[in-house]
Amino acid sequence: MLTLEQAVTIQILHQQGKSIKAITRELGVSRNTVRKYLRQNTTPQYQRIQPRISILDPYKPYLLQRVNAAHPEWIPAVVLYQEILRLGYPGKIRILRVYIATFI
Known part of the structure; x- marks a missing residue:
């Protein structure tokens, strides 16, 4: 194309x-x-694809709650990673670190 x-x-x-x-x-x-x-009588139009769903999405409310609860202090990504691993998170820590960096 x-x-x-x-x-x-x-x-x-x-x-x-x-x-x-x-x-x-x-x-x-x-x-x-x-x-x-x-x-073709018309010029081709780009179609938007559906946004990809992150494997971190189901855990984002929990992470947001934890970060807000410790607001003046900071929870390291490693600690949060261990917590969501216990909840069944199948991903790697790098995805979590990128997400947590948005709160800085």
Whole structure:
């Protein structure tokens, strides 16, 4: 699949009177690809994918509660990691450290 910029470039070059063969040489794509994008009446639109769910998401309320409870003090990520491991967290500590860093 071409980028939106490439698809628009194909349309513009075609409107300027360039042949399919000239467009393929200029952009480095196949003739069938150029034909496909010329047949489309609209420019392709990017579709947003569903945001990925983190394996840390089920434990975030607990972590937020723990951080807020110890607010003037700081709980090390290693301690929080050990606590959520007991709750069934399957991930690594690096994900937790990145999340905890947002509270600083």
